[in-house]
Amino acid sequence: MSGDWPLEGGWPPEWDDPEEFPEGAAGQDTEALAGLSEVTAFLASVPASPLPDAVAARISAALAAEAAARAGDPVHPASDARRGLPETDAVSAAAGPADAATAAGTAASAGAPSPAADARTLGPAPARARVRRRRDGRPRGFRVRPLVAVWSVIGCLVLVGLGVVLTLGRSPSSSGSSGFSAAGSNAGQSAAVAAPNASAPVPSESSSSAVASSSAAASFAGTVPFTVTASGTRYEAATLAAQVRARLHLPASAGTTAGHGPGSAPTPALHGCVVHLTGGLPPRLVDRATYQGAPAYVIATSSRVWVVRPGCTAASPELITSAALAG
Amino acid sequence: MSGQAPGEPSDATLLRRHADGDPDAFGVLFKRHSGRLWAVALRVTCDPEDAADALQDAMISAFRRAADFRGDCAVTTWLHRIVVNASLDLLRRRSARSVGWSGDPDELPVPESRQVLDRTAGTDARLDVDAALRLLPPPQRAALVLVDMLGYSVADTSAILGISEGTVKSRCARGRAKLLPHLSHLRSSHSPERNQPAADGVSVEQGGGA
Known part of the structure; x- marks a missing residue:
């Protein structure tokens, strides 16, 4: 039996038994012994009180959030490295109430393994819960991924720094954030993923893209340009x-939204979500x-x-599902 | 509090499936034992809110640590241990903020969530027992709850708490002796009808008669 807290040690002094109870000490007094038996009976x-439905739903929601986080893990290996919480701290921090109304029961649904593990339909994950991930039990191949992620992040930071230097070097008069946001092409903003949101997943493209320094700087400033199409497609x-x-293989004129293609500008909330x-x-x-x-x-x-x-x-991605597009 | 029905996968199978990535397996496991685990958390913490927090902590911990389970004990024992430890951990954190108390159960504030419960005879007894249980140091309370209230054997309790059987007996005996004067008014008016533990993974044998 492992993987839990040790029971002994670290308790307040008043919790400790000062001495072993002498078994049979009460045995000399028949009345006292009878009294103790009555207490036992x-x-x-x-x-016992039954488990309230609200508590069951709340815990099911928390487990659903864990499942959602775990489902996203293989694509976002850096999340664990970023979290860096000791296990007990993570567990101690896990008591926050989850959104029982939206995700209740999702994890608790019975059944066989999902046939489409890469396209699970899961309840929305509370933002706080999503950063808590299971750290154990991954297939062996996953163990090296944090290292890859760390090197990716380091590479990104170097490129961002280079971008800042080059940008400042080109236009010394335009110091400050405007210098960052002015630059930018679609190709390279992936370098700035190191960025800011610790709970945000890191796309796999981040480590492989050749990055223009100016666009990295643009992304660093939080300006990720895209437009929103309204194709009305019925996705299943x-x-x-x-x-x-x-849709990704359609020509830009047909409505893809990469970069500055046709479509409407996103709302700030949607922009943040994306x-x-x-x-x-x-x-x-x-x-x-x-x-x-x-x-x-x-x-x-x-x-x-x-x-x-x-x-x-x-803050609340309202995620319905997520799937890989490999191949 | 449902157990494993015939034809359903065993606890160990569910835990292994969960560790292998089955998104539903742990939910089934939780549903199967939630009633029992809730009873443990509620009795050890003596407060529904604390019990809910502790149970959630424990389930998330178990969810993440399923791969650590080596199968050297029953899954239910493992789950119970995590719940007990989460409850004690929560009480330990609470104790840092607690104020002094004379030890008189009458002075214990009853949480609002419990004041609104139906005032049936059973509920009254529960409130008094909860107040009396608060007299005990949490580790002692955990042993007494598992053995006397939830019907686990001394051996099972020893495995759950990770302490020797002698210590379990000792804690139970001390706990009973401490509760004796506070429960006398209830004992005379109560018909004996023992609680029984779940059959899977833990024995139904009574113990702790130290």
């Missing part, structure tokens, strides 16, 4: 990845459409797609 007969869970891949989900990478698609018949935004990078409810924000 009485305690055994006291009924079973075909989500294929539908998105098909940046949060992509980790600062410009999305290749932000499409107002329906998913399983309900209104939704479909957000995609080259490697992953997220489906969120219309109220998606950075």
Whole structure:
């Protein structure tokens, strides 16, 4: 038995038994012994309160959040490295109430393993819970990924620094953030993913993109340009990845949203949501459409797609599902 | 508090599936034992809010640490241990902020969440027992709750708490002796009807008769 807190040690002094109770000490007094037996019998007969539905729903929601976080882990390996919490601290911090109304019961649903692990439909994950991840039990191949992520982040930071230096060098008079936001192309903002939101997932593209320093600086300043299309596509869970891949391969004039393609500007809330989900990478698609018949935004990078409810924000991504776009 | 029905996967199977990435397995496991685990958390913390927090902490911890489970004990024992430890951990954190108390159960404030409960005879007894249990140091309370209130054997309790059977007996005996004067008014008017532990993973044998 392992993996839990030690029971002994670190208690307040008043919790400790000063000495072992001498067994049978009460045995010399028959009346006292009878009294102790009565106490035992009485305690055994006291009924236990049933688990309240609200508590069950709350815990199910917390577990759903954990499941959602775990489902996103393989794509966002840097999240654990960024978190860096000792396990006991993470557990101690885990008591925050989850959004029982929205995600209740999702994790508790019975059944066999999901047939489509990369396209699970999960309840929205509370922002606080999403950064707490299971650290154990990954397949061996995943153990090296934090190292890759760390090197990616370091590389990104170096590139961002280089971008800052070059930008300042080109226009010495324009110091400050305006110098950052003025630059920018779609190709390279992935370098700035190191950025700011500790709970934001890091797209896999971040380590491989060749990055223009000026665009990195632009992303560093939080300006990720994209537009929102309203294709009205009816996305379905079973075909989500294929539908998105098909849309990504359409010419820009047909409505893809990479960079500054046709479409409307996102609201600040949606912008924050997208940046949060992509980790600062410009999305290749932000499409107002329906998913399983309900209104939704479909957000995609080259490697992953997220489906969120219309109220998606950075603080509350309202994630419906997420899937890889590999291949 | 439902147990494993015939044909359903065992606890160990569910835990292994969870560790392998099955998104639903842990939820099934939680549902299966939630009633029992709640009872443990509630009795050890003596407060529904604290019990809810402790149970949530424990379940998240178990969710993350499933891969640590080596199978050298029953899954239920492992889960119970995590719940007890989460409860004690929460009480330890609370104790740093607690104020002094004379030890008189009558002076214990009853949480509002419990004041609104139906005032049935059973509830009254529960309130008094809760107040009396607060007299005990939490580790002693945990042992007494597991053995006397939830019906676990001394051996099972020893495994759950990670202490020797002698210490379990000792804590139970001291606890009973401490509770005796505070429960006398209830004992005379109560019909004995023992609680039984869940059958899976822990024995139903009574113990702790130290």
